[in-house]
Amino acid sequence: MTELADESAPIEAPRSVDEVVVLDYGGQYSQLIARRVRECGVFSELLPHHVGAAEVAKRKPKGLILSGGPASVYAPNAPKLDPGLLELGIPVLGICYGMQLVALELGGTVESAEVGEYGRSTLTVREHGRVLAGTPAEQPCWMSHRDTVFAPPPGFTALAASTASPVAALESTERDIYGIQFHPEVVHTPFGQDILKNFLRDVCGCDLTWSAASIVEEQLARIREQVGDKKVICGLSGGVDSSVAALLVHRAVGDQLTCVFVDHGMMRKNEGDQVVQTFRDTFKVPLVAVDAEERFLTKLRGTTEPEAKRKIIGTEFIRVFEEEAAKLAQGEEGARYLVQGTLYSDVIESGGGTGASTIKSHHNVGGLPDDLQFELVEPLRALFKDEVRAVGAELGLPERLVWRQPFPGPGLAIRVVGGEATKERLDLLRDADAILQDEIRKAGLYRDLWQSFCVLPDVRTVGVQGDERTYGYVVVIRAVTSDDAMTADWARLPYDLLEQIAARMIGELREVNRVVLDITSKPPGTIEWE
Structure with a gap:
């Protein structure tokens, strides 16, 4: 068996669609920018701001977006802009702090305003340029800043202003660099998606082809390429994530897949029986049901700390999978691959990727044991939850499963708070x-x-x-x-x-x-x- 690859590895971009990279400067809306770009039909990944021009260039994106952030561009420890990012030969869009970084780097005037601009504001457009094309001359927008661009860099045109921002949008078509002070990714900016589409389609030249259907075809090909003719085991919880992952892999490799449903005694009422019936009877997916309640409760005895609970449960899941894989082998080569319904949000919150902080370890990311003896198959690793639901619908998953509310892998154990489960x-x-x-x-x-x-x-x-x-x-x-x-x-x-x-x-x-x-x-x- 092959040992686990680095679980913090970057997301691999789909081969068949264009990509735009979003660099995260610590803004509260950074993940939302990536989601809005995907909603426009373009794949995007959020990377930490310090990855630098060389790392971005490796991905061969069609464009680059610099996110907002809470810092002042003049603060001593504020995130800086790698000047090489502006020399990659691809269009760049700076949003809020991202625009201020560009303006400062290229010789514009950025100063702290007497009054900050937070919440709803009115954008007055002087020239529409490329990114504001087709939007009204006056339009509402959402602001969140105190530093302000008072003069654009040489060679840039100031396109718009707001109540407290003399330069609320700017561009240089010659350099293919654009900036907006407001946040197009939030719903409070009603023309935000139009502005992002202008940048993605008209400036970057992206084909807007990222969709649930394209995800399915891409992942089927990737799964077959990775797995070949080997056996695969899937940890099935019955939630939408593991269900969609299981159906994708089953469609790709058929009965090479065996799902293992582990009832650890921490599921919702009657949920275990429902999961087994749905996959065995409705989808005809090979499934082994394991009653492991006593085993998990014994392992958790005396444990009250939440991260310890998650890691114990994550490790025990893997041990059950290893045992079931050995039973399934019956003298042949056992299952080499483990399917998991890991999502992009799981990866981000578990500290996946360089520079990401750990909010909490998800049992299928940060909770995996170091000596895991499976190679992971994670067809949903690049997707947000809404995209997973769209893929589930595309695969014909029943509505009640597609829209099942998220449920943590460790189950009710982490909802018994401050005490033993x-x-x-x-x-x-x-x-x-x-x-x-x-x-x-x-x-x-x-x-x-x-x-x-x-x-x-x-x-x-x-x-x-x-x-x-x-x-x-x-x-x-x-x-x-x-x-x-x-x-x-x-x-x-x-x-x-x-x-x-x-x-x-x-x-x-x-x-x-x-x-x-x-x-x-x-x-x-x-x-x-x-």
């Missing part, structure tokens, strides 16, 4: 979550939410039920809206719905005497508590 606590959390999901679906809100789930902190509180003192658990309701899980807003659930959920939990679950609502967005919080 015992069977008693997991069962209680499972029942609470079932009530929440039932009421959310009855209210017709399931598809409107990115995630909705319960958290069980290791906290007990005093209550009164039936004139008697109780000392029970607190259940936290967590519900968020999001496009890609990189940012999220807490969902404004109706009060009467929250009241109904709380009444059912306290009435039906004797161990619960208090229900609370988490109203933290991401950032500053994360969606999951651990």
